[in-house]
Amino acid sequence: MDINYQQILTEIFAETKSLKGRGKVANYIPALAGVDPNRYGIAIQTLNGETFQVGDAMTPFSIQSISKVFTLAWVFREVGEKLWSRVGREPSGTAFNSLIQLETENGIPRNPFVNAGAMVVTDFLVSCSKSPLTDILDFVRTLSNNPNINFNETVAESERETGFRNAALINLMKSFGNIENDVNAVLDVYFHQCSLMMNSLDLARAFLFLANCGVNPWNNERILTASQAKRVKALMQVCGLYDDSGEFAFTVGLPGKSGVGGGIVAVIPNLLSICVWSPELNQHGTSLIGMKALELFTTKTVISIF
Numbered sequence: 196m197d198i199n200y201q202q203i204l205t206e207i208f209a210e211t212k213s214l215k216g217r218g219k220v221a222n223y224i225p226a227l228a229g230v231d232p233n234r235y236g237i238a239i240q241t242l243n244g245e246t247f248q249v250g251d252a253m254t255p256f257s258i259q260s261i262s263k264v265f266t267l268a269w270v271f272r273e274v275g276e277k278l279w280s281r282v283g284r285e286p287s288g289t290a291f292n293s294l295i296q297l298e299t300e301n302g303i304p305r306n307p308f309v310n311a312g313a314m315v316v317t318d319f320l321v322s323c324s325k326s327p328l329t330d331i332l333d334f335v336r337t338l339s340n341n342p343n344i345n346f347n348e349t350v351a352e353s354e355r356e357t358g359f360r361n362a363a364l365i366n367l368m369k370s371f372g373n374i375e376n377d378v379n380a381v382l383d384v385y386f387h388q389c390s391l392m393m394n395s396l397d398l399a400r401a402f403l404f405l406a407n408c409g410v411n412p413w414n415n416e417r418i419l420t421a422s423q424a425k426r427v428k429a430l431m432q433v434c435g436l437y438d439d440s441g442e443f444a445f446t447v448g449l450p451g452k453s454g455v456g457g458g459i460v461a462v463i464p465n466l467l468s469i470c471v472w473s474p475e476l477n478q479h480g481t482s483l484i485g486m487k488a489l490e491l492f493t494t495k496t497v498i499s500i501f
């Protein structure tokens with residue numbers, strides 16, 4: 196059966212608009228607090244080359260933790276299984292920036308998507324790369340097929356000035372011997388990766404290699420083995436939305452990754468990637484409208500991985 200994606204996006208957009216005003220824009224990073232809460236866009240990129248979009252799908256926003264998938268893919272390709280000696284693969288059941296487990300679990304973060312785990316991944320990146328910022332930027336530009344993507348220095352600086360919890364997490368891990376490099380050097384790369392500005396279509400495109408068994412569809416370069424791509428998607432499924440991951444699996448049924456900028460990207464293996472952006476968040480830091488839109492998407496298309 197042919198699915199009319201454009202019609203489905205239009206329906207979802209109309210059916211979810213009434214949820215505006217129910218969530219809250221992230222304000223713990225001051226530079227994010229000024230984002231217009233009414234922005235809303237959805238983009239789909241299919242593996243057979245079709246794109247569909249609705250609303251503000253071409254407006255760049257701060258991708259925040261969605262960037263953790265890019266650094267994970269870069270580092271996983273570079274270091275392979277060695278990664279798992281320093282970061283786990285289990286859901287945390289705690290908030291993205293929680294310190295609680297880290298002390299009792301000897302500085303080994305539960306997974307690569309909570310902030311602590313992402314900083315371990317970024318530490319690997321800093322160890323492996325002569326110019327980590329250039330490497331990660333080039334990687335994201337290639338994956339999204341957009342050479343104009345950039346960091347937002349204002350957002351990175353704002354996060355550096357207020358990132359006390361992230362500083363606490365990384366210093367705690369350093370005390371356990373789980374950070375190799377200077378903590379400020381790692382934090383600088385971490386804050387920059389989070390500050391990347393991309394629009395919904397860029398993000399849908401940049402995640403398509405995961406729907407394509409690890410091969411970047413824009414240049415046919417293999418980024419990850421099929422097995423590694425499977426593992427990244429599995430991690431997105433079990434921990435991509437922190438303590439909302441169970442709810443996301445239950446309501447949406449796809450591997451996804453959220454960011455506190457209000458974006459959520461989800462992947463349907465061998466078919467497509469979809470990104471929703473709506474900056475108002477629920478109490479777990481997930482885009483409130485984004486989650487509902489994706490739930491409607493898998494309900495209306497009757498496609499999910501379950």
Ligand code: GLU
Nearest residue numbers: 259260291310389454455
């Ligand atoms: N840069 C944010 C932080 O470290 C990312 C959190 C998120 O997007 O979930 O707090």
